[in-house]
Amino acid sequence: MAGDLLTRLIAFSELLTLAGVYFSSASPIVLVWQYYAGNELISYTFLYLGTICCCLLSWLLYTSYCPAGLLVSPVKGPGPSHDSTTTNAQENPHVVIVGTGFGGLCMALKLKALGVSFTITEKESKIGGTWAVNTYPGAACDVPSALYSFSFAPNAEWDRRWSDQPAILKYIDGLYRDNNILPHVVCNTEVTRATWVEKECTWKIECERRVGGEIEKVIFRAKWFITATGQLSYPLVPNVKGVKDTFTGESFHSARWPTESNDGTCSSPAQLDVVKNKKVVVVGAGACAIQIVPEVAKVASHLTVIQRTPSYIVWKHNQTYSSFRRMCYRYLPLYLKAHRYSFWMFAELLYQAASKRDSFLNAFLGKTVGLSQVRTQMGDKEGPNSDLIRKVEPDYQFYCKRTLFSSDWYPALMRDNVALVTDSMTEVVADGVVTSDGTTHTADTIIYCTGFRATNVLFPMIIHGIGGLVLNAVWGKRPRAYLGIFMNDFPNMGILYGPNTNLGHSSIIQMLETQAEYICQAIKYVWETDNVDAVAVKEDVLRAHIETVDAEMNKLAFAADCNSWYKIGGNNPLQCSTSTLWYWLRTRLFQAEDYDVYSVENKKRI
Incomplete structure (x- = not known):
């Protein structure tokens, strides 16, 4: 009984620590400043001081209410025959x-x-x-x-x-x-x-x-x-006619990319040889596609993207960390922890604001955050990209599908060698893909960005x-x-x-x-x-x-x-x-x- 009470007390003090960090940095103005402008000085000042105060509070709870020697409960293993070492x-x-x-x-x-x-x-x-x-x-x-x-x-x-x-x-x-x-x-x-x-x-x-x-x-x-x-x-490949053995070119799922660098990563330029100067069809417009399409579009002679449903896509401010910052992370671990908690807290706040069904905040964030890139990168609905804008704007509730992050998806779709198709794929033939409007989209390579089971x-x-x-x-x-x-x-x-x-x-x-x-x-x-x-x-x-x-x-x-x-x-x-x-x-x-x-x-x- 005492041990159970002790465990609950420790869990409660840990919760106070997290809650303190959570609320000490819960200024939306600071978070927006940090996220979009990259200025983290103010937000980290709040986080750093808040984290120190809450850790001190947690330690006081530990030392005041937990008997000496019981802060860490000894763990008994299953015996020497099961020693993993x-x-x-x-x-x-x-x-x-x-x-x-x-x-x-x-x-x-x-x-x-x-x-x-x-x-x-x-x-x-x-x-x-x-x-x-x-x-x-x-x-x-x-x-x-x-x-x-x-x-x-x-x-x-x-x-x-x-x-x-x-x-x-x-x-x-x-x-x-x-x-x-x-x-x-x-x-x-x-x-x-x-x-x-x-x-x-x-x-x-x-x-x-x-x-x-x-x-x-x-x-x-x-x-x-x-x-x-x-x-x-x-990997999940669409169950449509001809998908298995009809196409005479090369076809593969995004998770089974046919070439790779010697170190087993995606970093080698040779990864793009399979699509270089070729007509390519990408089936899908989800999380993998928004990363693949901008890269393939740079080297393919023509790229057709077949989209089933558009996604809400948020700007990806992928800031590069300087050597000085990484040094601070190495030698100031609390600073690194504050950096982690700031992102965690931002995500939790966004969840509370955006996740509720049919709420005002959900609709507001969908229009402001979820669609901001469309307006910023593609212009007005009545402008030269009006047809493309209509294809990429979601018509469903924000947060219903996975929200994606990219800063180069929309620019890739606006390239002269890229076409976005919203008719569904109905058949794979020898020289390409047929969509529901009867059009055959010819291809040398088909890439299935169609997710997983x-x-x-x-x-x-x-x-x-x-x-x-x-x-x-x-x-x-x-x-x-x-x-x-x-x-x-x-x-x-x-x-x-x-x-x-x-x-x-x-x-x-x-x-x-x-x-x-x-x-x-x-x-x-x-x-x-x-x-x-x-x-x-x-x-x-x-x-x-x-x-x-x-x-x-x-x-x-x-x-x-x-x-x-x-x-x-x-x-x-x-x-x-x-x-x-x-x-x-x-x-x-x-x-x-x-x-x-x-x-x-x-x-x-x-």
């Missing part, structure tokens, strides 16, 4: 993690700190997840660099406000190497099936490993099965729970999980970046951290509780959570009427229904009473 990658680890992106890396770092043995499987030949395979020209992040990193591993070497793919991959690779995680990774190994073995309270995880040109079967057995495959891992969560793995239940069959058309992490009847299985945890306003890295920490609390509970070998969330707790999520979602712009990859019919199984602050609060403490417990001796105890 000695076992490395093995067939019988305590935990198997699927995926080596940010989610898998975060989980591995947390487990290593606990002294838990783990193995990470990766279906690709290299680590890095989505940032290893998306090597298309212009690949970059649309979340500020300071936020797109772990809070416990800040990076003082970001060279710009929004980092590109090589810089992000370097950050990931550095953490794997510096923390000796690479020995735990097995690449070219794809999980095909995972089965809960009830009598043993373990997971049997079946994989296919590519060795040369051969496929060999590999089986892991583990107490815990953690998926970190993300929602954007399997995001709503097919955990595709294509087949996962069997208690009694042989198949997870995808249980989900049907609505993936769901408690806090986006745990399912009933699937004990000791955690999902990172699971259902209803995607964000439209902030960094998914924050979500991954809180989820990994929550899973670690569950693992620790199982270790320390007698006669408990596994946990799974109770069905009624999951049901109540989903009802809460749906009720919250219906109030948000994400649920408005638009064509979005977040949705399946009328449901939105991907998007988070709260701010990152509220999600953090919901996942601060593992509540054992919300879970069924299992043991090898008694199978299930409620």
